[in-house]
Amino acid sequence: MLKLCKFAFHLYLLMRCEILSFGGPEQNFSIQLRREILRTPLGLDFTNEELEQESSQVHIGCYLNTQLAGVLLLKNSADHTLKMRQVAVKNEFQKMGVGKEMVVYAEKWARDNGYKTMELNARQTAVPFYLKLNYTIQGSEFTEVGIPHSKMAKQL
Numbered sequence: 001m002l003k004l005c006k007f008a009f010h011l012y013l014l015m016r017c018e019i020l021s022f023g024g025p026e027q028n029f030s031i032q033l034r035r036e037i038l039r040t041p042l043g044l045d046f047t048n049e050e051l052e053q054e055s056s057q058v059h060i061g062c063y064l065n066t067q068l069a070g071v072l073l074l075k076n077s078a079d080h081t082l083k084m085r086q087v088a089v090k091n092e093f094q095k096m097g098v099g100k101e102m103v104v105y106a107e108k109w110a111r112d113n114g115y116k117t118m119e120l121n122a123r124q125t126a127v128p129f130y131l132k133l134n135y136t137i138q139g140s141e142f143t144e145v146g147i148p149h150s151k152m153a154k155q156l
């Protein structure tokens with residue numbers, strides 16, 4: 001679905017989420033975006049093995065006009081459960097509704113495909129974002145990629 005989102009005082013951009021194909025140019029943009037937002041700030045990079053495993057996951061992208069502004073991945077977890085991972089929005093497009101639009105799109109995709117639960121490991125800094133989208137914290141804090149995380153989940 002197309003939506004208008006405000007970028008600057010008098011500038012609006014068209015926002016649209018879609019499934020990205022794996023292996024094409026979109027995949028390279030997605031890796032680049034996630035590397036920039038999720039890995040480089042921590043002094044890390046993806047391993048080839050991690051990237052290869054992504055071939056079986058659902059890749060959702062959000063475009064602002066023609067530019068890829070955000071990405072998230074969905075991985076089959078337990079029965080009827082999907083794990084949302086690698087949620088990243090480019091710095092200059094954060095707090096404009098891109099993250100929320102991608103999560104709403106992912107949840108609809110999950111429901112349409114018979115999933116009942118969405119789960120994720122949230123960075124502590126992103127927990128308030130997921131709380132606003134009605135995810136709840138499950139259990140105690142733990143460390144992943146060297147930073148504190150909480151497991152969160154939502155019944156779809």
Ligand SMILES: CC(C)(COP(=O)(O)OP(=O)(O)OC[C@H]1O[C@@H](n2cnc3c(N)ncnc32)[C@H](O)[C@@H]1OP(=O)(O)O)[C@@H](O)C(=O)NCCC(=O)NCCS
Pocket residue numbers: 037038086087088089090093094095096097098099100101121122123125126127128129132
């Ligand atoms: C966290 C992230 C995905 C959120 O995406 P976003 O596009 O910036 O968020 P949105 O604009 O859709 O925000 C939706 C709501 O959550 C709020 N929100 C977003 N990020 C927040 C944060 N870190 N802390 C508190 N509130 C936040 C927004 O203010 C907005 O509130 P509103 O509905 O009352 O206006 C994005 O900021 C990001 O990529 N951060 C860096 C990487 C990261 O932490 N990824 C998550 C890994 S688990």
